[in-house]
Amino acid sequence: MRTVGSRGPKTMEAIMAAGVRLIYEHGYDALTLRQLAREVGLQPGSLYNYIETKQDLLVTLLRGHLTRLLVDVDQALAGVQDPLEKLRVFVEFHLMDHMVRKADVFIANSELRSLEPENRREIVSLRRAYERRLIDTLDECVAQGRLAPINTHVAAFAIIAMVTGICAWYRPDGPLTKAELVRMHTDMVFSGLPIPDEKK
Amino acid sequence: MRTVGSRGPKTMEAIMAAGVRLIYEHGYDALTLRQLAREVGLQPGSLYNYIETKQDLLVTLLRGHLTRLLVDVDQALAGVQDPLEKLRVFVEFHLMDHMVRKADVFIANSELRSLEPENRREIVSLRRAYERRLIDTLDECVAQGRLAPINTHVAAFAIIAMVTGICAWYRPDGPLTKAELVRMHTDMVFSGLPIPDEKK
Amino acid sequence: MRTVGSRGPKTMEAIMAAGVRLIYEHGYDALTLRQLAREVGLQPGSLYNYIETKQDLLVTLLRGHLTRLLVDVDQALAGVQDPLEKLRVFVEFHLMDHMVRKADVFIANSELRSLEPENRREIVSLRRAYERRLIDTLDECVAQGRLAPINTHVAAFAIIAMVTGICAWYRPDGPLTKAELVRMHTDMVFSGLPIPDEKK
Amino acid sequence: MRTVGSRGPKTMEAIMAAGVRLIYEHGYDALTLRQLAREVGLQPGSLYNYIETKQDLLVTLLRGHLTRLLVDVDQALAGVQDPLEKLRVFVEFHLMDHMVRKADVFIANSELRSLEPENRREIVSLRRAYERRLIDTLDECVAQGRLAPINTHVAAFAIIAMVTGICAWYRPDGPLTKAELVRMHTDMVFSGLPIPDEKK
DNA sequence: GATGAATGAGATTTCATTCAT
DNA sequence: CATGAATGAAATCTCATTCAT
Numbered sequence: 001m002r003t004v005g006s007r008g009p010k011t012m013e014a015i016m017a018a019g020v021r022l023i024y025e026h027g028y029d030a031l032t033l034r035q036l037a038r039e040v041g042l043q044p045g046s047l048y049n050y051i052e053t054k055q056d057l058l059v060t061l062l063r064g065h066l067t068r069l070l071v072d073v074d075q076a077l078a079g080v081q082d083p084l085e086k087l088r089v090f091v092e093f094h095l096m097d098h099m100v101r102k103a104d105v106f107i108a109n110s111e112l113r114s115l116e117p118e119n120r121r122e123i124v125s126l127r128r129a130y131e132r133r134l135i136d137t138l139d140e141c142v143a144q145g146r147l148a149p150i151n152t153h154v155a156a157f158a159i160i161a162m163v164t165g166i167c168a169w170y171r172p173d174g175p176l177t178k179a180e181l182v183r184m185h186t187d188m189v190f191s192g193l194p195i196p197d198e199k200k
Numbered sequence: 201m202r203t204v205g206s207r208g209p210k211t212m213e214a215i216m217a218a219g220v221r222l223i224y225e226h227g228y229d230a231l232t233l234r235q236l237a238r239e240v241g242l243q244p245g246s247l248y249n250y251i252e253t254k255q256d257l258l259v260t261l262l263r264g265h266l267t268r269l270l271v272d273v274d275q276a277l278a279g280v281q282d283p284l285e286k287l288r289v290f291v292e293f294h295l296m297d298h299m300v301r302k303a304d305v306f307i308a309n310s311e312l313r314s315l316e317p318e319n320r321r322e323i324v325s326l327r328r329a330y331e332r333r334l335i336d337t338l339d340e341c342v343a344q345g346r347l348a349p350i351n352t353h354v355a356a357f358a359i360i361a362m363v364t365g366i367c368a369w370y371r372p373d374g375p376l377t378k379a380e381l382v383r384m385h386t387d388m389v390f391s392g393l394p395i396p397d398e399k400k
Numbered sequence: 401m402r403t404v405g406s407r408g409p410k411t412m413e414a415i416m417a418a419g420v421r422l423i424y425e426h427g428y429d430a431l432t433l434r435q436l437a438r439e440v441g442l443q444p445g446s447l448y449n450y451i452e453t454k455q456d457l458l459v460t461l462l463r464g465h466l467t468r469l470l471v472d473v474d475q476a477l478a479g480v481q482d483p484l485e486k487l488r489v490f491v492e493f494h495l496m497d498h499m500v501r502k503a504d505v506f507i508a509n510s511e512l513r514s515l516e517p518e519n520r521r522e523i524v525s526l527r528r529a530y531e532r533r534l535i536d537t538l539d540e541c542v543a544q545g546r547l548a549p550i551n552t553h554v555a556a557f558a559i560i561a562m563v564t565g566i567c568a569w570y571r572p573d574g575p576l577t578k579a580e581l582v583r584m585h586t587d588m589v590f591s592g593l594p595i596p597d598e599k600k
Numbered sequence: 601m602r603t604v605g606s607r608g609p610k611t612m613e614a615i616m617a618a619g620v621r622l623i624y625e626h627g628y629d630a631l632t633l634r635q636l637a638r639e640v641g642l643q644p645g646s647l648y649n650y651i652e653t654k655q656d657l658l659v660t661l662l663r664g665h666l667t668r669l670l671v672d673v674d675q676a677l678a679g680v681q682d683p684l685e686k687l688r689v690f691v692e693f694h695l696m697d698h699m700v701r702k703a704d705v706f707i708a709n710s711e712l713r714s715l716e717p718e719n720r721r722e723i724v725s726l727r728r729a730y731e732r733r734l735i736d737t738l739d740e741c742v743a744q745g746r747l748a749p750i751n752t753h754v755a756a757f758a759i760i761a762m763v764t765g766i767c768a769w770y771r772p773d774g775p776l777t778k779a780e781l782v783r784m785h786t787d788m789v790f791s792g793l794p795i796p797d798e799k800k
Numbered sequence: 801g802a803t804g805a806a807t808g809a810g811a812t813t814t815c816a817t818t819c820a821t
Numbered sequence: 822c823a824t825g826a827a828t829g830a831a832a833t834c835t836c837a838t839t840c841a842t
Contacts, residue, residue, distance in 0.1 A: 008801085027313060029229030033837060045839075046802050054837065110310055113227060151384070154376065158388060161365020162358055169357055176354065184351070188358060192392035208826065233812065245814075246827055254812065408805070427713060429629030433833065445835075446806055454833070510710055513627060551784070554776065557769055558762055558788055565761020576754065584751070588758055592792035611822090633816060645818075646823050654816065 012050050014040040016064075019057050024103035028058055028114040058111060059119045065104040066126035072097065073133055083140040084147075084195070090134055091163060091189050095182045098167040105167050131156060148194035159189055212250050214240040216264070219257050224303035228258055228314040258311060259319045265304040266326035272297065273333055283340040284347075284395070290334055291363060291389050295382045298367040305367050331356060348394035359389055412450050414440040416464070419457050424503035428458055428514040458511060459519045465504040466526035472497065473533055483540040484547075484595070490534055491563060491589050495582045498567040505567050531556060548594035559589055612650050614640040616664075619657050624703035628658055628714040658711060659719045665704040666726035672697065673733055683740040684747075684795070690734055691763060691789050695782045698767040705767050731756060748794035759789055 018039040022031045033054060037044040051057045076093040080086045098105045108127070112120060135156045141147035163185055170181065218239040222231045233254060237244040251257045276293040280286045298305045308327070312320060334356045341347035363385055370381065418439040422431045433454060437444040451457045476493040480486045498505045508527070512520060535556045541547035563585055570581065618639040622631045633654060637644040651657045676693040680686045698705050708727070715723060734756045741747035763785055770781065 011801090025313070027227065027229055029227055030314070032835080034835090042801095043803055044837080045804075048838075049801055113225070114230070151376075154381070154384060155388075157369055158362055158366065158385060161368065162362035165361020165365060166358065168361065176351075181354070184354060185358060188355075188392040191394075192388040194391075211826080232810080234810085242826095243828055243830095244812080245829075248813070249826060411805080425713070427627065427629055429627055430714070432831080434831085442805095443807055444833080445808075448834070449805060513625070514630070551776075554781070554784060555788075558766065558785060561765020561768065562758055562762035565765060566758065568761065569757055576751075581754070584754060585758060588755075588792040591794075592788040594791075632814080634814090642822095643824055644816080645825075648817075649822055 011040065011042070015047065015050050015057075016061060019061055020103050020107065023058070023061070023107045023111065028107070028111045055116060055119065058107075058114060059123070061104075062108055062111070062115075062123045063126070065101070065108055066123065066130065069097065069130055070126065073130065077133065077137075083137060083144055086137045087134075087141060088186060088190070090137055091159070091186050092182055094160070095163050095166065095185055096178065098164060099170050099178055099181070102167050102170070105164065109164070131160065134160065146195065148196060150194060155193065163189070211240065211242070215247065215250050215257075216261060219261055220303050220307065223258070223261070223307045223311065228254075228307070228311045255314075255316060255319065258307075258314060259323070261304075262308055262311070262315075262323045263326070265301070265308055266323065266330065269297065269330055270326065273330065277333065277337075283337060283344055286337045287334075287341060288386060288390070290337055291359070291386050292382055294360070295363050295366070295385055296378065298364060299370050299378055299381070302367050302370065305364065309364070331360065334360065346395065348396060350394060355393070363389070411440065411442070415447065415450050415457075416461060419461055420503050420507065423458070423461070423507050423511065428507070428511045455514075455516060455519065458507075458514060459523070461504075462508055462511070462515075462523045463526070465501070465508055466523065466530065469497065469530055470526065473530065477533065477537075483537060483544055486537045487534075487541060488586060488590070490537055491559070491586050492582055494560070495563050495566070495585055496578065498564060499570050499578055499581070502567050502570065505564065509564070531560065534560065546595065548596060550594060555593065563589070611640065611642070615647065615650050615657075616661060619661055620703050620707065623658070623661070623707050623711065628707070628711045655716060655719065658707075658714060659723070661704075662708055662711070662715075662723045663726070665701070665708055666723065666730065669697065669730055670726065673730065677733065677737075683737060683744055686737045687734075687741060688786060688790075690737055691759070691786050692782055694760070695763050695766070695785055696778065698764060699770050699778055699781070702767050702770070705764070709764070731760060734760065746795065748796060750794060755793065763789070 015036065018036055019031075022036060022039065031054075033047055034044050036057075037047050051060070073090065073093055076089055077086055080089050108123075112123065115123060135152050138147065138150075138152035138155055142149055142152060166181060166185065176184075215236065218236055219231075222236060222239065231254075233244050233247055236257075237247055251260070273290065273293055276289055277286055280289050308323075312323065315323060335352050338347065338350075338352035338355055342349055342352060366381065366385065376384075415436065418436055419431075422436060422439065431454075433444050433447055437447055451460070473490070473493055476489055477486055480489050508523075512523065515523060535552050538547065538550075538552035538555055542549055542552060566581060566585065576584075615636065618636055619631075622636060622639065631654075633647055634644050636657075637647050651660070673690070673693055676689055677686055680689050708723075712720060712723065735752050738747065738750075738752040738755055742749055742752060766781065766785060770778075776784075
């Protein structure tokens, strides 16, 4: 007996969507393929028409998330010249994106340790590339005197840690809108950085 | 071959220490009791002289970490009157503590989802109590006009997120000393907050 | 090495048959699923394609035995009008059935204590329904004056105890045929009951 | 720390009493020595000051029950000359005894299969010796013409099965007194046997 | 593409038993 | 005589994965 209605490409999408959700809720190790199969209306064995192994599912998910993130951040930064403005755009983009994609972000941060070494290397390097966008922007700021000389690596990690942290507790039905949260955190980031006064 | 001698309490400590380390490295679900037993030189079944279940191990670990954290933070804050000074003490304590206890901190943040509902409630409420220390301090600052009116909950979460984030990448053999990191982050926290100028 | 071919239903039957036999020989608690699996040519884990738990195996077995027993006894009694004749039919049916199905009968009597409370209730009520057939028949006998007034519950239990007891030692290769045993016990039952003389 | 008050011979008795009760309730296999130890206020290891193995506990229990049974039945029969009277005494003794010692009787009937071969042989032969008392009595009856010629083995088993069966459902708080039950069953036994009329 | 049956490895947990103290 | 710590074997059950149909 074949379940009607969950065929082909749609099935693949359903598997990925359910995969993200279940890993987010239970963790990669606690996720069972039986659970995943049930969720998308298949028998466990049938998943193997779509994924090669459980590990492969995780890698595919993380790779997809991070490549999309890179594409999107580059698109957001494209055409922005002023480095301080670039910094603002990055922070705003990161906040909006991470509030919307809570689950993807969470597993990208917490399931690195579940990756086999080779896969881990690949995913970590994608993440580094993303962080690089912020470090480069800070370096530009310093180079152009828009920021006092600082350890831009440390600053970048602190900024990312803070703004990423918010996705750990942001809830769409909470008392603050996304726009408000974005403004508040952007303010904190900017006032936390040593920006020299400029002559008007 | 049986290890001779009554090594009770020492074995308990060894189990807990190995437990933290292995959960930190592999995650609670990926940790096997076989592995843990091997690490402390026991047969798997012998662990049950010390813990009731695997879940019990996790709860004991987290409960121990958080109650110690509460005791220590209260001791650090004891006697400090000035609310801005209290804020500084909290931040410095948190940073020093979290850099030293990377592993405990990490599992307290990432393994909440591995707790059964009842245990989860207990641990979450301990964590809330700790966060409460910061929120209360911020409220005091605002009440005494040492801080412009802000949403102290949001600020507290942002601060904690940032300073906790550093334990994700701090490494004792890195280029910066603990003292330097503490100063840098304390600076960021304070310059990120709206502290009115005071007349001398 | 994997046994080829879809042997589903046959495997299920094999599991149930081996289950009855092994529980009969060793008892439910002493039965191990390893043993059962070996007996039907599977790996232990594969049993779980057919049963949900070990307890589930026992319940399925007992439920099957008792529902079959009820169906068969009703079929045997169907159409018999005379209550004394009904009594004879019941006793003969019970004896023949219990001699043939020694193992099922034995575990239905001895493994009730291995059932979890809910399952126990279900199985006990099936057994009560069976005993009810005999009590009702005795009541009819008394009502129609074919039997002097007696405590029909006590009589029913005594009869069942006696005729069931024989399955504890009946062996097909013994010196007495089934027919002989049936006649002997039926005689004992009838002469043990206060049947008034009837006028010819 | 030593538990006060459960020392020496009293401890041995407590272990045996708890052993009978727990085996009666849960079965020999389901009984754990931990449970037994808890019940008598000892640590599991301490049981080994009193028993050699778990199997040894069962054997000791069964041997004790059966030897006592033999002693008691012989005492009851001592001095009784008339074989029919002897039969009556046996049946009455058996009923009274088995109603009082439900638990011992039950495990003697149901846990034979838990005995290792050698132990089993010993216990079975004790049981045979007890049954022998009834068979011999029936043989005497036949020899003296007090009973029509019958297969005394079959009759003995049927009688024992019936009267033993009652201990499966007798409850001290039930509606019938022990005396009533004894009379009812003795009647059934006697009317079920072919006792020729005697001229006075 | 999907299923159902199977594998084989391994997980947590239980338990009888031992023995130095 | 009792304890506490340990063993080692085994029990039930789970799970990723395979593959003929």
